[in-house]
Amino acid sequence: xxxxxxxxxxxxxxxxxxxxxxxxxxxxxxxxQDKEISIFTMQLKxxxxxxMEDLFRRFEAKHPGVKVKWLDYPAQGYETKLLxxxxxxxxxxxxxxxxxxxxxxxxRGLIMQLDDRLTSEQKGQYVQxxxxxxxxxxxxxxxxxxxxxxxxxMYNTEILEKAGLDPSKPPTTNEELFSMCRTIKEKTGVFGFxxxxxxxxxxxxxxxxxxxxxxxxxxxxxxxxxxxxxxxxHEYKKLFDEGVIPxxxxxxxxxxxxxxxxxxxxxxxxxxxxxxxxxxxxxxxxYARTGVGFQIPVKGSGKYAVDMQNLAIYEKTPHxxxxxxxxxxxxxxxxxLAFCRLVTIFPSVEAALADPYFSSPGTTPEDKARYxxxxxxxxxxxxxxxxxxLSQLNKVFNDMARQxxxxxxxxxxxxxxxxxxxNEILAK
Numbered sequence: 001x002x003x004x005x006x007x008x009x010x011x012x013x014x015x016x017x018x019x020x021x022x023x024x025x026x027x028x029x030x031x032x033q034d035k036e037i038s039i040f041t042m043q044l045k046x047x048x049x050x051x052m053e054d055l056f057r058r059f060e061a062k063h064p065g066v067k068v069k070w071l072d073y074p075a076q077g078y079e080t081k082l083l084x085x086x087x088x089x090x091x092x093x094x095x096x097x098x099x100x101x102x103x104x105x106x107x108r109g110l111i112m113q114l115d116d117r118l119t120s121e122q123k124g125q126y127v128q129x130x131x132x133x134x135x136x137x138x139x140x141x142x143x144x145x146x147x148x149x150x151x152x153x154m155y156n157t158e159i160l161e162k163a164g165l166d167p168s169k170p171p172t173t174n175e176e177l178f179s180m181c182r183t184i185k186e187k188t189g190v191f192g193f194x195x196x197x198x199x200x201x202x203x204x205x206x207x208x209x210x211x212x213x214x215x216x217x218x219x220x221x222x223x224x225x226x227x228x229x230x231x232x233x234h235e236y237k238k239l240f241d242e243g244v245i246p247x248x249x250x251x252x253x254x255x256x257x258x259x260x261x262x263x264x265x266x267x268x269x270x271x272x273x274x275x276x277x278x279x280x281x282x283x284x285x286x287y288a289r290t291g292v293g294f295q296i297p298v299k300g301s302g303k304y305a306v307d308m309q310n311l312a313i314y315e316k317t318p319h320x321x322x323x324x325x326x327x328x329x330x331x332x333x334x335x336x337l338a339f340c341r342l343v344t345i346f347p348s349v350e351a352a353l354a355d356p357y358f359s360s361p362g363t364t365p366e367d368k369a370r371y372x373x374x375x376x377x378x379x380x381x382x383x384x385x386x387x388x389x390l391s392q393l394n395k396v397f398n399d400m401a402r403q404x405x406x407x408x409x410x411x412x413x414x415x416x417x418x419x420x421x422x423n424e425i426l427a428k
Contacts, residue, residue: 038069040092093323103386112313133382143310145348163187170293193268194257197401201394211300222422273369274344292368304376305383
C-alpha cells in the first residue's frame with residue numbers, strides 16, 4: 001500500500017493540474033466568446049475620449065460578456081473610411097451617421113430597419129419630430145437620434161443701439177432682419193451679417209428656410225424655380241448690391257462670419273450657439289454685448305431648423321440585440337445630458353431636454369442660447385431632405401450664386417438654368 005501512495009499522490013496532482021487547466025481553458029473559452037460590438041463615430045477623439053471610454057466601460061459592466069470596440073475618425077474622409085470597412089467585411093456594428101449619409105447606405109441595403117426591434121416606450125422617449133423627419137426613410141425607422149444642433153440669432157446690442165434699434169426686440173422674420181440690417185448699415189456703416197453663398201450649396205438652406213421646396217417628393221425633379229424661389233434670390237442680390245452684406249459672402253466659409261462678428265464688423269451672427277465659446281474666449285468685450293434671440297423660423301411653418309447625428313445599426317451585424325442595446329445606451333437621457341454638459345449640443349431625448357440645465361433661461365449669452373435652443377426643439381423640423389448626388393447639386397447652386405451676384409446674370413435666367421441642371425443630375 002505504501003508503494004501505491006506515490007501513485008495516488010501523482011494521480012491527485014495530475015487531477016489538480018487537469019482541473020486547473022480546465023479552469024484556465026474554460027476562462028479563455030469564456031473570453032473568446034465575448035461578443036465584440038464596434039461603434040464608428042465622427043471626430044470625438046481626443047476631446048471627448050474620457051467621456052466616451054467611461055460610457056463604454058459602464059455599458060460593459062451592465063452587459064457581461066460584451067466588449068465595445070470604439071472606432072473614431074475625422075469628419076474629412078469619414079464616409080470613405082466607413083465604406084472601405086464595409087467593403088472589406090470589417091463593418092462596424094453601430095454607425096454614427098448624418099441623415100444625408102443614412103440615405104446612401106440605406107439605398108445599398110446596409111442599415112437595419114428598427115421599427116420591429118423597439119418598443120413604443122423606447123421610441124417614445126425621443127423628440128418625435130426628429131425621429132420622424134430625421135431618422136425615418138420611406139416610412140421606416142432606420143436610426144436613433146443622438147445629439148442635435150440648432151442655430152440661434154446672436155447680435156451685438158451696442159450696434160443695434162447705435163442704429164436706433166431696440167436690442168430687446170431682435171428680428172423674428174427675414175423681412176425684419178433685412179430691414180434692420182439696412183438701417184444698421186445706413187446709420188453705423190456696419191454690415192448686417194455674412195451669408196456664405198458658395199459654401200456647400202448655401203442656397204439650399206436659404207430656399208428651404210423660406211419654405212421653398214427643393215424637389216418634388218420623389219426627388220426626381222427640382223421644385224425651386226417658382227415665383228417664391230426667384231423672390232428669395234432677388235432679396236439676397238439686393239442686399240449684396242446695396243453693400244448691406246459683405247462682398248466676401250461670395251468666397252467666405254462659415255468661420256469667417258464668426259471672425260467678423262467678434263471684431264464688431266457685422267451686427268448679427270445666425271449660427272450654432274457653440275460658437276459663442278469662441279466669441280467669449282477671443283472677444284470678451286463683444287461677448288458681454290451679445291444678445292441672443294430665436295433663429296428665424298421656417299416661413300409658413302413656424303418651425304425651427306435642426307441638424308442631427310444619428311446612430312444606425314449595420315444590417316449584417318452578427319449581434320443585432322447587443323448593437324441596438326449599445327445605441328440605446330449611448331442615446332439615453334442620462335448619458336446625453338452628461339455629453340451636453342461637455343459641449344454645446346442638444347439632446348434628442350425629451351427627459352434630458354426637460355432638465356433644469358436646459359429649461360432655465362439663465363443670465364449669460366451661453367445660458368440664454370442653451371435655453372432658446374431647447375425651446376426651439378419643442379417645434380423642430382429637419383430643414384434639408386437627404387438629397388442624392390449632393391456634391392453635384394451643391395456645385396450647381398454655388399455656380400448660380402456666382403452668376404447672379406458677380407456676373408449680374410438675370411435671376412430668372414440663373415434659377416432656370418440651375419433647375420435644368422438639377423433635373424439632369426436627379427434623372428440619372
